[in-house]
Amino acid sequence: MAALYNKLSQAELKKRLYEETEPRITVSFYQYFFIEDPVAFRDELYRGFSAVNVFGRVYIASEGINAQVSVPETNFEAFRSFLYSYAPLNGLRLNIAVDDDGKSFWVLKIKVRPKIVADGITDPDFDMANKGRYVNADEFNRLTDDKETIVVDMRNHYEFEVGHFENAIEIPSDTFREQLPMAAEMLGDQKEKNIIMYCTGGIRCEKASAYMLHRGFKNVFHLEGGIINYANKVKTEELSNKFHGKNFVFDDRLGERITDEIIAKCHQCGKPADTHTNCVNEGCHLLFIQCDECKESFKGCCSTECMEVIALPEETQKELRKGIDKGNMIFNKSKQRLNATVRGTKK
Secondary structure: OOOOOOOOOHHHHHHHHHHOOOOEEEEEEEEEOOOOOHHHHHHHHHHHHHHOOOEEEEEEEOOEEEEEEEEEHHHHHHHHHHHHOOHHHOOOOOEEOOOOOOOOOOOEEEEEOOOOOOOOOOOOOOOOOOOOEEEOHHHHHHHHOOOOOEEEEOOOHHHHHHEEEOOOEEOOOOOHHHHHHHHHHHOOOOOOOEEEEEOOOOHHHHHHHHHHHHOOOOEEEEEOOHHHHHHHHHHHOOOOOOEEEEEOOOOOOOOEEOOOOOOOEOOOOOOEOOOEEEOOOOOOOOEEEOOHHHHHHOOOOOOHHHHHHHOOOHHHHHHHHOOOOOHHHHOOOOHHHHHHHOOOOOO
């Protein structure tokens, strides 16, 4: 029986990835459907995906599946056939990456979680079956030509910062569970207007549309396949593009270039920049935007304090890291935290 987990080190796995010569396709997908035994389903998927050399990150819950993976080009049809062999996933939309170097993932991790999107919803009457209406790229463009249409970005601040749709409203929070009630409160007096929710690949805005209907909003839509599918449709169908900048993605690329516009700024010097990086100090690992000049002068660090740390012997650095929970730093990008952390002012 095939192993249900990886036994090699991260360094060895990454080395193997970069030694591969066959191109890989990065693809994301999700589906809300009932899974009676998420653990058994997880094990089946792990065996099937491993057989066709899939890497990536997959979350399983009783409410469905959420996945971002990379697949060798020659195995893509076998991967799709395996996925479609499950009735609830047959014909599932697969979002192909827009700007792909094939190096997005180097290991397969499939985890069982309470929900595929942590939403904080506890109301037993909430029902994902009652969700907003899909709009495709062309419908999105036509609906947003109407200035009365409200476009709501259901992504986090660090995602919105580097790229977003024209006239989109940012919900100023870094967790989806906080954004849901915040969005309903912000738009509480506009329940009769057309409201379009969007996100990276569709999973968050689909749930958000159901939540808004649950809160009494009348005309709620969500962008089919999110920004990734929109960008692909704009190209293939030669539509006008209403998205500006870069689409942040949760893999090793940290972004897909949608347009040449750079709408964000380096968090250290303020110059135009939209390249996210993680601070090289392993005891920090903060995600932030850094231009090439600051990357060189700060040695890939977010602050002078972290520069001092990486100059210390490795054993000393390990001692300093003991007991530090850096997980919340990786994707914690509130504006207040940014201002207090970068530009050498880290506390």
